[in-house]
Amino acid sequence: MARNNGEEKPVRGRSDKALAHRLKRLRSESMKPPMGLSESETKARKNAASVDCGWGRLIFAQTFDKPSELVDALRKEGPERRDIAFYVRDPHVLLAMAPQEIFLDPSHTFRLDLATYRSSRRQPRGFFIRRLSSEADARAVNRIYAARGMVTVSPDFFWSNRDNRAITYLVAEDEASGEIIGTVTGIDHGRAFEDPESGSSLWCLAVDPQARHPGIGEFLVRRLAEHFAARGAHYMDLSVLHDNAQAISLYEKLGFRRVPVFAVKRKNPINEKLFARPLAEYDALNPYARLIVDEARRRGVHVEITDAEGGFFRLSQGGRSVHCRESLSELTSGVAMSICDDKAVTRRVVEGAGLLVPEQMAFDGDEEALAAFLKEHGRVVVKPARGEQGRGVAVGLETMKDLKRAVANAREVCDRVLVEACFDGEDLRLVVIDFRLVAAAVRRPPHIVGDGRRDVRSLIESQSRRRAAATGGESTIPIDGETERCLASAGFALDSVPAQGEDIVVRKTANLHTGGSIHDVTGIVHPKLVDAACKAARAIDIPVVGVDFMVRSPSEADYVFIEANERPGLANHEPQPTAERFLDLLFPLSGQKSAAHALGKM
Structure with a gap:
């Protein structure tokens, strides 16, 4: 079968050599960039064609008669939009006409020849x-x-x-x-502009x-x-x-080939990282620091990266300078940090403010007291008094054997170990900035889905690679004693082969750094949960904080307080405007708020 214009037709009376020659010709023709059209073909198509894609216009540069007309079209880009002039014939000429306004997009163009493309049998x-x-x-x-x-x-x-x-x-x-x-x-x-080449993108x-x-x-x-x-x-x-x-590896795998086609864009705040000189050590920043640095640069706030590996940077504007480590800034006091650092202290402070907290005991080596606590509550949580990123935390413990093992693991993180009553429900993170809720998200524990072929270890490793790729290496699923315990409670071992479609939770903790996933619920979070989170922030007196609750549902009022994080990962909560509100806190007259003040709209 040979494909011509998308229709499958039998090829009769042709030798394999002739067929190969025809396919080679089709490939050669389709790989030509749309920049060598005849005069009649150029006139046949619509002039100055573009398609509004919502995020901006896709401008077909080959339909413009003069470079000056294309530059004028780019100048009509709307606010908060990203227009793209594609198939630019002579980018050097275009750039010379408006070097301060436009730039050559640092992207490659890849083309898939649809005449020879074959579908995959996989589903x-x-x-x-x-x-x-x-x-x-x-x-x-x-x-x-x-x-x-x-x-x-x-x-x-x-x-x-x-x-x-x-x-x-x-x-x-x-x-x-x-x-x-x-x-x-x-x-x-x-269909966009009567393209005589019958292309698509x-x-x-x-x-x-x-x-x-x-x-x-x-x-x-x-x-x-x-x-x-x-x-x-x-x-x-x-x-x-x-x-x-x-992405390039995927496209090449599918049969795409690179072609000499260029795109030009306007120099606007959205595109700044593509044309502006990059900050020294910018690439070494983690996603949490990078989100804030990007927002600061978008607003014209000066950024100095002081320690990229640690996520430290200094922001300056109008004589004001603030040193930050990701979302932790000099505005957070040492006292507030001390309260958040010790989970037992945090619990006492927010309990005094009227928040609901789970029953808790500090394990001092008394195994009889530990056994009595487990018997009273049935299921418990073990966590180090100090620690972050979910290290040493074990959830849903039901036996003394598992409890002792969890205590030993927690002691590797901190000498003091806390044991709490387990509250069944979902893990809810509420980000409070300037004592107002900015984002709320349910954090769910990592799980795998069986395919009937691979064992649990392979499925976990595969899922862990995907989580790492999606989070810039921030989220991976450790294969350790806690993972094995959770699997065993569900009747699986690392070498088990689950049936196709079987869903298995591999860890009970929902922390992002141990493979958990985050799902935005800002639009449905119950007002009482919002009020409790803001009360916690005021009790600790901390301007930026991530408050963790266990809830029946984010849309219901029931909760128990778990902990407060003085350096919440703002990048985990997009599309909510966490970085914007952080910069509003640090520099109230920057960005849109400043413009609104200047125009008398606030």
Whole structure:
């Protein structure tokens, strides 16, 4: 079978040599960039063509008669938008006309020849691909965009363009939860501007960083390629940053080849990191520090990285200077830090402010008292009095054997060990900045899904690699005694092979650093939980804090206080404006607030 314009037709009366020659010719023709058209072909297409994609316009540079007209089009970019001029014929000429306003995007263009592309026999496992079909889908796509640092789109735009013949929105939906876990946008050039080359392009491929299924991005790309091939498109192009090795590897695996096609963008705050001179040691910052540094630079706040490995930086503007370590700043007092550092002290302080706390005992070596506490409560939690990132924490202990082992593990982190009554429910983190709630998220423990082939160890390692890739190495699932205990309680060992679709929780703690995932619930969190978190912040007298509760549901009022973190990871809570509110706290007259004051709108 040979594919011509997306239709499968039998090839009769041709030798293998002739067929190979034809496929070679088709590949050669489709790999030509759209910059060598004849005069008649150029006139046949629409002039000055562009497509509004919601995040900005995709401007087809080959449809502009003069470079000056293309520059003028880029100058009409809307606020908070990112226009892209694609298929720029002579980028050096364009840049020379407006060097202070535009820049050459540091991305490669890759092309998939749809005449020779072949679909995979593999099918998605645990999710499926479909078209975007509702406003809820649109909101979910925006959530993924924000989590990936992309420009968000008004949900109304998605919905109003659902019947747009030039734009195709695909989403990946989790079969079990119904959540949208990936998205991709396709542009049909023929329907956008009567492209004589019958091209198409792929944009905004994004996968939810919390997604646990492999291959989501690959199947989205494949489905879009099949869609355009069926429409008769000759090729599908995409643009990818030159240093995105993971994405480039995927595209090359699927048969994409690099082509000499260029894109130009405007020098705006959204694009600043692509054209501005990078800060020294910026790449060594972790995601939590980088989020704040990016927001500071966007506002024009001066940034000096003082220790990249530790996440330290100094922010300065208008004679004011604040030294920070991620979300911890000089505005947080040493007393507040001391209160958060010792979980027993934190508990006493917030209990005095009227918050509900679980019953607790400090283990001093008295095993009889420990056994009595376990008997009274049935299930308990063990944690070091001091520690972070979930180290030494064990949840849901029901036997003295497990309890003693957990105490020994906790003592490796801190000599003082606390034992608490276990509250069944979900782990809720509330981020409070300037004594107001900014974000709320449920943190869920890591789990794996069996495929009937691989053992538990392999599934954990695979899931751990995905979590590490999605979080810049911040989240991995340790295979240790706590993991083995949780597996054993569910009837599994590391060498067990779970059935296909079987869902197994591999650790009871939901901390991000031990493989947990984070799910935004800011829009549904109960007002009483918000009030309790703000009370805790005021009792500790701390301007930025992550307050942890165990709750029945984030939309219900029942809770118990767990702990307070003086350095919450703000990057874990996108799309909520955590970095923006942090900069508002440090520099109240920066950013949009400053502009509003200047214009008399506040």
